[in-house]
Amino acid sequence: MASEIVFLITEQRNKQRITLPSDRGAYRFGRSAQCEYVLRRNNVGDRQFTIACADGQWTITDDSSDCNTWYNNRYLTAGETCALQPGDVIGLNTDGDAATQEITFRVEEIRTVQGSVEGPRQEQTDAAVLREVDIRRKKRVLIGRGDDCDIKLVSDRVSRHHCEVVYRDGQFEVRDLGSTNGTYVDGVRISRTALRSGAVINVPTQVFAFTGGLLHYHEHKSGISVQLLNVYKTVQDRNTGKPLNIVDGTSLEIEPNSFVVLVGGSGTGKSSLLTCITGTDPCTAGSVRFDGLETRGNRNAFDAVLGYVPQRDIMHDNLTVEQSLTFTAKLRIAHDASKAEIAAAVAHAIEAVDLTGREKTLISQLSGGQKKRVSIAMELLASPRLLILDEPTSGLSPDLDRSMMELCRKLSHQNCTVLMVTHNMSNINLCDKIAFLGVGGVLCYYGPPENLHSYFDVELTSDIFEKLRVPELVEQYRCQYFTTPEFNRLAAAWPEAAQEADKRCDQSN
Numbered sequence: 013m014a015s016e017i018v019f020l021i022t023e024q025r026n027k028q029r030i031t032l033p034s035d036r037g038a039y040r041f042g043r044s045a046q047c048e049y050v051l052r053r054n055n056v057g058d059r060q061f062t063i064a065c066a067d068g069q070w071t072i073t074d075d076s077s078d079c080n081t082w083y084n085n086r087y088l089t090a091g092e093t094c095a096l097q098p099g100d101v102i103g104l105n106t107d108g109d110a111a112t113q114e115i116t117f118r119v120e121e122i123r124t125v126q127g128s129v130e131g132p133r134q135e136q137t138d139a140a141v142l143r144e145v146d147i148r149r150k151k152r153v154l155i156g157r158g159d160d161c162d163i164k165l166v167s168d169r170v171s172r173h174h175c176e177v178v179y180r181d182g183q184f185e186v187r188d189l190g191s192t193n194g195t196y197v198d199g200v201r202i203s204r205t206a207l208r209s210g211a212v213i214n215v216p217t218q219v220f221a222f223t224g225g226l227l228h229y230h231e232h233k234s235g236i237s238v239q240l241l242n243v244y245k246t247v248q249d250r251n252t253g254k255p256l257n258i259v260d261g262t263s264l265e266i267e268p269n270s271f272v273v274l275v276g277g278s279g280t281g282k283s284s285l286l287t288c289i290t291g292t293d294p295c296t297a298g299s300v301r302f303d304g305l306e307t308r309g310n311r312n313a314f315d316a317v318l319g320y321v322p323q324r325d326i327m328h329d330n331l332t333v334e335q336s337l338t339f340t341a342k343l344r345i346a347h348d349a350s351k352a353e354i355a356a357a358v359a360h361a362i363e364a365v366d367l368t369g370r371e372k373t374l375i376s377q378l379s380g381g382q383k384k385r386v387s388i389a390m391e392l393l394a395s396p397r398l399l400i401l402d403e404p405t406s407g408l409s410p411d412l413d414r415s416m417m418e419l420c421r422k423l424s425h426q427n428c429t430v431l432m433v434t435h436n437m438s439n440i441n442l443c444d445k446i447a448f449l450g451v452g453g454v455l456c457y458y459g460p461p462e463n464l465h466s467y468f469d470v471e472l473t474s475d476i477f478e479k480l481r482v483p484e485l486v487e488q489y490r491c492q493y494f495t496t497p498e499f500n501r502l503a504a505a506w507p508e509a510a511q512e513a514d515k516r517c518d519q520s521n
């Protein structure tokens with residue numbers, strides 16, 4: 013009988029579940045690229061430990077000669093094997109302090125499964141629930157925001173009856189039902205088309221994968237994840253005529269419903285990286301994924317999940333907040349929305365940006381910070397699952413900067429994933445992660461704000477900007493990033509991200 017073991021891996025604030033099926037042999041954990049689960053950390057051996065299953069019994073074996081593996085309440089001796097059961101904890105003390113375990117692997121569950129199961133799986137924590145609908149059995153699956161739909165999507169961008177997937181005479185077909193914002197199959201807007209196995213269907217805020225007569229989808233609570241894998245933007249240098257990387261091999265993962273701030277000195281490629289993510293000027297190499305799905309070729313469809321707040325506010329001064337938002341709502345919300353639905357969406361957006369009580373105020377009478385909130389509310393009308401803000405706090409007073417950061421934090425935890433570009437570091441502790449770029453478009457740090465100063469070994473944030481102007485230091489921090497938990501979690505899920513690390517940096521250092 014096959015079985016699988018579920019580990020909850022905890023490292024700093026990050027949590028991740030992995031499921032290892034028993035019929036795939038042993039799973040090696042360690043620094044080496046040959047391991048099934050690569051852990052590029054200090055004080056981790058090339059092969060640290062192995063998890064395996066024989067005769068229904070899961071075990072851990074310590075493989076490392078010089079770095080110890082913690083098991084429940086003691087260290088294993090080199091080569092020792094122990095049986096695993098739910099509740100057991102494996103720990104690694106990557107900072108070298110024997111008293112603390114920086115990464116823990118807790119056995120959550122060992123379960124028997126029928127037949128064979130597919131390879132190691134990453135499981136999202138709390139972000140999404142995987143659903144599937146059997147089209148052959150139902151014959152017709154109606155998708156939309158109406159109460160009578162088989163798959164009901166809660167977004168004003170989705171039409172009441174948006175599209176349907178039907179099965180007739182052995183054929184599967186998807187038909188758009190005259191929706192406002194479109195149905196896409198493999199990145200192309202369709203009115204009706206036959207479905208092949210493996211097709212990807214997009215409607216606003218939702219992606220479906222169609223295989224073997226089943227429609228699979230993640231029922232999202234709100235924000236999406238973004239994966240950047242070896243992302244490059246190469247341009248022709250206007251001075252030398254030679255190729256120049258202005259985004260230079262960036263790999264990182266933005267977790268669902270997190271608030272990430274992108275910082276870096278002037279000209280370090282922040283805007284260029286943003287345009288790779290928004291797709292307005294796509295990357296020249298590498299991959300940008302939303303919820304793990306490649307966005308290249310699917311750009312139109314993925315636009316639906318994106319909200320972009322530009323640096324300059326674009327609104328009519330002589331309209332009130334409510335008029336302005338109602339005007340935008342009529343353009344963005346599905347055309348079959350009733351007046352009451354539009355009014356509710358506007359009220360919801362106003363409340364989300366804490367402007368309740370200002371509905372009747374003219375835009376011209378708002379402060380800079382309030383205007384920015386209206387710009388954000390305009391994007392929220394479209395229920396984005398990723399909100400990108402380009403320097404929303406530039407030109408604002410310090411107290412407004414704080415309230416803007418607090419708003420972004422709130423939105424990220426309630427509505428969507430938030431990515432913000434900023435120069436202002438004073439309230440940076442309010443974000444979940446900082447992506448710090450150095451000269452030449454190199455990602456030098458990606459991690460929580462509380463580790464920033466120790467990582468760069470500085471007391472003042474301004475010293476980081478100084479350091480990241482020096483190309484040699486930038487290269488040093490590029491490689492240091494490849495040893496961090498954030499990068500290793502990404503590389504474990506997307507091994508191609510490690511290729512760049514292996515190419516750029518000698519991992520034995």
Ligand SMILES: Nc1ncnc2c1ncn2[C@@H]1O[C@H](COP(=O)(O)OP(=O)(O)OP(=O)(O)O)[C@@H](O)[C@H]1O
Pocket residue numbers: 247248249250251256258276277278279280281282283284285
């Ligand atoms: N064709 C080109 N030739 C040479 N350099 C270029 C070319 N195109 C862009 N660059 C450089 O690429 C870098 C990245 O620009 P980008 O606008 O993305 O940086 P940024 O971090 O957003 O800057 P800022 O904070 O000043 O807005 C800049 O240094 C820019 O001068």
